Structure formats: structure tokens, C-alpha cells
Amino acid sequence: MRHETLSYYLQKFFLEYLPGERGVSTNTIASYSDCFSLLLKFFEKELLVKPEKLTMEHLSKDNIASFLSWLEKDRKCCVSTRNVRLGALHSFFRYMQCKDVSHIDQWNQALSIKAKKCEEPDIAYMSVTGIKILLEQPDQRTSQGLRDLAMMTCMYETGARVQEVCDLTRSRLHLEYPMTVRILGKGRKERIVPISKAAGSILLSYIARVNLDDPSRWEYPLFPNRNGQKMTRSGVSYVLEKYLVRIRKSDPGLVPKNFTCHCVRHSRAMHLLQEGVNLAYIRDILGHVHVETTELYARADSRLKRAAMEASYPNVLPQVEAEWAKDTKLLSWLKALS
Numbered sequence: 001m002r003h004e005t006l007s008y009y010l011q012k013f014f015l016e017y018l019p020g021e022r023g024v025s026t027n028t029i030a031s032y033s034d035c036f037s038l039l040l041k042f043f044e045k046e047l048l049v050k051p052e053k054l055t056m057e058h059l060s061k062d063n064i065a066s067f068l069s070w071l072e073k074d075r076k077c078c079v080s081t082r083n084v085r086l087g088a089l090h091s092f093f094r095y096m097q098c099k100d101v102s103h104i105d106q107w108n109q110a111l112s113i114k115a116k117k118c119e120e121p122d123i124a125y126m127s128v129t130g131i132k133i134l135l136e137q138p139d140q141r142t143s144q145g146l147r148d149l150a151m152m153t154c155m156y157e158t159g160a161r162v163q164e165v166c167d168l169t170r171s172r173l174h175l176e177y178p179m180t181v182r183i184l185g186k187g188r189k190e191r192i193v194p195i196s197k198a199a200g201s202i203l204l205s206y207i208a209r210v211n212l213d214d215p216s217r218w219e220y221p222l223f224p225n226r227n228g229q230k231m232t233r234s235g236v237s238y239v240l241e242k243y244l245v246r247i248r249k250s251d252p253g254l255v256p257k258n259f260t261c262h263c264v265r266h267s268r269a270m271h272l273l274q275e276g277v278n279l280a281y282i283r284d285i286l287g288h289v290h291v292e293t294t295e296l297y298a299r300a301d302s303r304l305k306r307a308a309m310e311a312s313y314p315n316v317l318p319q320v321e322a323e324w325a326k327d328t329k330l331l332s333w334l335k336a337l338s
Contacts, residue, residue: 006054010036013095023189025162035088038075042067047269056100061109064089068113079118086115105131119306123297124256125267130247131156133254137243143209148239150206151231152222156200159268160185162233162261168222170212185287193285237261269297 014033015047018024043049046066051060071077071085093107097168100107125135135152139145164183172182180192181201195203207213212220221230239260240284248255265286283294 006059007052009096009099010092012099012297013092016128017095018091023188025186028186031084032088032091035085036092038071038085039067039089042070047071055211056103056106059093061113065113083115083118086113122268123270124259125264125270126254126256126259126263128271129265130254131267133247133251134243137246140205146206146209147223148204148243150237152240152243152264153199153202154181154195154223155236155264155269157181157195158193158326159272160193161185161265161287164237164287165223166221166231166233166236169219170207170222171218173207173222175204175207183287184228187288189285191287210314214274240264266297269294273297308326322330 014029014127018029018032020125036161040054041049043058044051046062047058068082068086069080071078077085090111090113093110095108097104097111124144127209135149135156138149138152140149151165154160154163154168158181159183167184168181169278174182177197179195179258181188181195182192184190202265211217212222221228221333223231223236225231225235230267237260244255244259269282269286273279279294280290282297283291286292286294
């Protein structure tokens, strides 16, 4: 029967369950789709099973484990990417627990595959000086340069994820005091992020230049590409890298290794933390669900750790005079050297 085939359930999973019952974003659906495309490629290339020949039985625990190993060894995916793919598969297996009880033991076994532990990566971020120099790079005399400046300013001021910036429209900006940006984040959760007058001024100049203040254009992409379409993540990465190359030529030390669009978000979080902004507020600005996620920035900032530790020393440790300081001849000799 047709309703018992794997292809039937996959179609229901992507077209009805994810967007309807779960209400997940199009970005999540795209990520899950990539995972299953890779899975089909794995079966065809490694196990010699064509997509149209796949059955429920092929999605065994052993085959899924082999697929995850293939991602790491053959495709050179990192552990975190491997875990993301596993999360997509787990979502499908949980769906199948209710839809196909005849294979319930198989789904339970597949769900028993655990995510791998991975080391927390170092948080790459630029200094305040570095961000200032970055934002000085675009040529404001051209529409494209002003767009790049407005886009990177928005990325930094709001701490938004790159896809969240791509999805912005004029209707999501409130550019009267107090100025804010309404961001649609993960899980379709909205958050309102305040921005400075300086950032608002840049956005207003850009909007006037490209005629986005016309109410009929308020739902157009705020930062379009040359074809007038919404910028892609790779497009934003290309723009950022173009300016980073310039900075590296003049001062390589300003740009951390492997600096990406997401690192602009890291930079904003670190700068807010260093200015003494409460972690709970930073969590809300970044759109984190749990403050524990935001605490990664506090653990990464060695300067703040040292300041906190040094502040506790005077009241705890006794003052001890160094033995060499009692040797007046040694002190006289050292002073003579200087």
C-alpha cells in the first residue's frame, strides 16, 4: 500500500508535519532537507541502494550510525555538523513512532544514537577598534557601498544572525526615537532590539537613497542583491569578506582567523559584556532561549576574568615583603643599572 512507503511518510513529514504541526521555519525545513539529501546520497554511493528502492528497513540504527561516520570521515564534517544532522533524523524518527508502530522498535533503536560531545570552539571576535575600521571600509558615495555599510551596521548593532538580517524588511524598522529593529529569529520567535541614533541615521540615509520609504515597498527586502532579490547568507559572507581582505592587508592583527558573519554577532555580545551589560539583557538581544548559552561569552573573556579575580585579591591575601627587597645592596645595584 502506498501509505506504507518511506517516500510517502517523508513527503508528509516535510509538507505537513514540519510546517503545520511543528510550525518550524523555512530555514529549519531547508536544513532537514539537506540532511535527507545527504542520506539518500549515502545510500546510493556507499550501500548501492537507489532512492526509489529505499524502504523503512534501510533506516536501521547501524545504517544511520554508518551515515554519521561517513559525514565525518568522507565529507570532513565537524562534530557539531554531525550532531545537527542527527537532530534532523531524530525528529523524523519521533514522527515515525506515531505513524508507523509496526517498526516502533527500529525507531526507538535509531533514537538511541547519542550526539557526540565536542569541544566548545573559541569565540572569534573583533575589538571595538576593529569593528570601527570595518565599518569605515564601504564607499558611502555609491548605493552599493551605503547598502553594505547599513547591512554591517545592522548586523553589529542588533547582534542578529546572518539569516535574520537577510530576512529584514523596511516594515521591521522603527526609526523614530527610541529606534528599534523587530527581528524574526529561530522558531519564529520575534524580539525587539534597540539601536543607537548613529545606526538609525545610517539606516535612514540608506533607505532614502534606495527609495524604501515608499509604503508600497515596505515589504521588499531591506538589503537586496543586484537582482533586487533578498540577499543570501553566502552573499552577505561575500560582502563581509571583501572588506576583511582590505583590513588584513593593512593590519592583519585586527581580524581573527576564520572570522565569519556570525563572528560579528560574537563581537557585539563581547562588547556589551565588557561594557557591563547584564547577561540577561544580552540574552534577549541575541535571542538566546537560555542565559546559559549567553554565558559562553563571559567564560571566553579572559580580561573580565582577570579583573574579577584581581578585585578579590586585596581583601583576601596578606601583604608579604619579598626577601630580595630587604637586601639594600641589591636594590642599589638594580637602581644603578636603570
